[in-house]
Amino acid sequence: MTIYYLTEQSASDSLALSSSAGSFAEYGAYLVQSGQLPTFEENPIKWTAAHILLLSVKFSNHGLSVRQQAHVVEFALMGGVVALNVLAWMSGWAHRRSPRGHIRIWRTWLMYVLGVMACAAVSFADQYHKLFVPARHFDKLDLFLDASGYIPAITCVFIAWSVGSAVYRLIFRK
Numbered sequence: 001m002t003i004y005y006l007t008e009q010s011a012s013d014s015l016a017l018s019s020s021a022g023s024f025a026e027y028g029a030y031l032v033q034s035g036q037l038p039t040f041e042e043n044p045i046k047w048t049a050a051h052i053l054l055l056s057v058k059f060s061n062h063g064l065s066v067r068q069q070a071h072v073v074e075f076a077l078m079g080g081v082v083a084l085n086v087l088a089w090m091s092g093w094a095h096r097r098s099p100r101g102h103i104r105i106w107r108t109w110l111m112y113v114l115g116v117m118a119c120a121a122v123s124f125a126d127q128y129h130k131l132f133v134p135a136r137h138f139d140k141l142d143l144f145l146d147a148s149g150y151i152p153a154i155t156c157v158f159i160a161w162s163v164g165s166a167v168y169r170l171i172f173r174k
Contacts, residue, residue: 071142072149079119079150083157086115091161112158119150 039047090111123146130136 068141068145071145075119075123075146075149076153077149078122079115079153080157082118082150083115083154086111086118087157087161090114108158108162112154115154115158116151119154120147123147123150 090107123143126146127138127142131138
């Protein structure tokens with residue numbers, strides 16, 4: 001829903017949102033560099049948020065705009081949610097063993113590919129939707145930015161699931 005809302009904005013609204021977010025990120029970076037924020041021990045949430053803002057400004061200095069960074073973040077979140085949903089619906093099927101008792105690893109890869117394909121479809125639909133919004137256009141770079149968000153997110157979720165499954169099998173000898 002958030003992706004649809006952000007895509008539906010006009011070019012000027014999108015630019016205004018990016019500018020205000022960029023100003024906010026620069027202010028947060030200033031607070032971090034000047035030492036006006038609490039330490040991690042005092043308030044870990046504020047400390048983490050401020051350092052994420054600082055990274056945002058550093059990436060902006062290397063050519064990634066706030067809008068481009070937002071593409072990566074929103075699709076990373078979506079990729080994580082999609083991967084968790086794929087695992088929730090299909091992990092029982094993936095753990096079924098062959099008649100000889102072996103785990104079928106191809107099922108895990110199939111679930112991984114399914115998650116990536118679902119995110120790629122949403123990314124493409126997002127760009128296609130821009131064709132019908134005035135002053136917006138299909139941007140191939142955004143497809144790459146989206147993929148650089150959802151592929152690492154899905155990979156992290158599947159690695160965590162695979163390690164957790166292996167540890168579970170070692171402990172309970174299934």
